[in-house]
Amino acid sequence: MRRQNQIGAALAITSSIIWSGNFIVSRYAIHLAGPTSLAFFRWSIATICILPFAYKNFKNEMHIFKQNKAYFFWMGLVGFAIYNSLIYTAGHYSTAINMALFGSTVHPIVAALLAAYFVNEKLHWKNITGIILGLIGTLYLLTKGNLANILHFEIGHGDVWMILAGICFGSYNVFVRKKPQGISNNSFLLVLFAIGAMILLPVALFEMNYIQPVVYNTQLLWIVLYIGIGNSTISYLIWNNAIQKIGAGKAALFGTLIPFLSSMEAVLFLGESFSNAQIISGLIIITGIVINTWPSPIKPIVHQS
Numbered sequence: 345m346r347r348q349n350q351i352g353a354a355l356a357i358t359s360s361i362i363w364s365g366n367f368i369v370s371r372y373a374i375h376l377a378g379p380t381s382l383a384f385f386r387w388s389i390a391t392i393c394i395l396p397f398a399y400k401n402f403k404n405e406m407h408i409f410k411q412n413k414a415y416f417f418w419m420g421l422v423g424f425a426i427y428n429s430l431i432y433t434a435g436h437y438s439t440a441i442n443m444a445l446f447g448s449t450v451h452p453i454v455a456a457l458l459a460a461y462f463v464n465e466k467l468h469w470k471n472i473t474g475i476i477l478g479l480i481g482t483l484y485l486l487t488k489g490n491l492a493n494i495l496h497f498e499i500g501h502g503d504v505w506m507i508l509a510g511i512c513f514g515s516y517n518v519f520v521r522k523k524p525q526g527i528s529n530n531s532f533l534l535v536l537f538a539i540g541a542m543i544l545l546p547v548a549l550f551e552m553n554y555i556q557p558v559v560y561n562t563q564l565l566w567i568v569l570y571i572g573i574g575n576s577t578i579s580y581l582i583w584n585n586a587i588q589k590i591g592a593g594k595a596a597l598f599g600t601l602i603p604f605l606s607s608m609e610a611v612l613f614l615g616e617s618f619s620n621a622q623i624i625s626g627l628i629i630i631t632g633i634v635i636n637t638w639p640s641p642i643k644p645i646v647h648q649s
Contacts, residue, residue, distance in 0.1 A: 375559065529585065
């Protein structure tokens with residue numbers, strides 16, 4: 345059990361590192377493609393990438409997918425089409441640091457609460473402590489180390505989009521645990537990637553033609569490859585495995601690392617400002633994660649004679 349927790353934690357951390365770049369990309373790509381177009385490119389590339397590895401399993405499991413059409417439609421809609429469109433929309437209005445802050449603060453709370461209700465993951469004192477420390481760390485970063493700044497903080501349009509995105513991803517985290525028996529991870533993602541892309545296609549075409557034309561260049565190519573292969577295919581496979589090993593509530597708490605990671609990347613790649621508050625908040629968040637995932641001592645079994 346301890347080994348499983350360690351592997352699950354390592355997988356969740358790896359996914360968080362990869363995903364933290366998504367907020368940087370969404371800010372960088374605002375002049376190259378609209379939010380829906382970017383999300384459509386992402387899931388289309390992801391579908392193409394995972395298809396060769398998942399097709400055989402998908403073919404064998406087709407009957408299970410047909411029996412659970414509603415489940416897969418809603419997972420693809422909320423966890424893929426809507427979630428990523430909201431992120432890329434927020435990129436037009438908010439900084440990368442704020443996007444990571446709001447998105448990564450909301451989804452662990454939503455995931456922990458929904459997991460307790462829908463999949464019977466009990467809220468242990470470690471989970472509650474981890475959530476509280478994650479919130480404190482995020483709040484510390486948000487206020488730049490001075491809680492008095494919260495009185496003057498205003499939630500912008502981009503922040504609202506990210507709050508909604510966090511709710512979507514928190515919901516996805518929980519209902520992954522409801523995945524129908526007999527479905528392999530790669531075929532599961534293949535179907536959700538494809539559903540996300542198909543839902544987005546008509547909206548993306550409208551956006552490309554009437555709202556924001558796509559600027560096709562080398563920069564866009566590298567961005568689409570990054571979000572389609574690394575940020576989607578690789579990271580979702582890793583993340584879903586983490587959820588299966590340590591549960592939705594614990595896995596979601598590793599998402600509180602993303603604000604710290606994204607803020608560091610925003611300094612390096614976008615020229616956003618750096619402060620000591622980022623280091624302190626990162627330490628608070630990491631402490632919460634360590635407490636939440638620290639294995640409980642195994643109680644000896646007492647045999648009664």
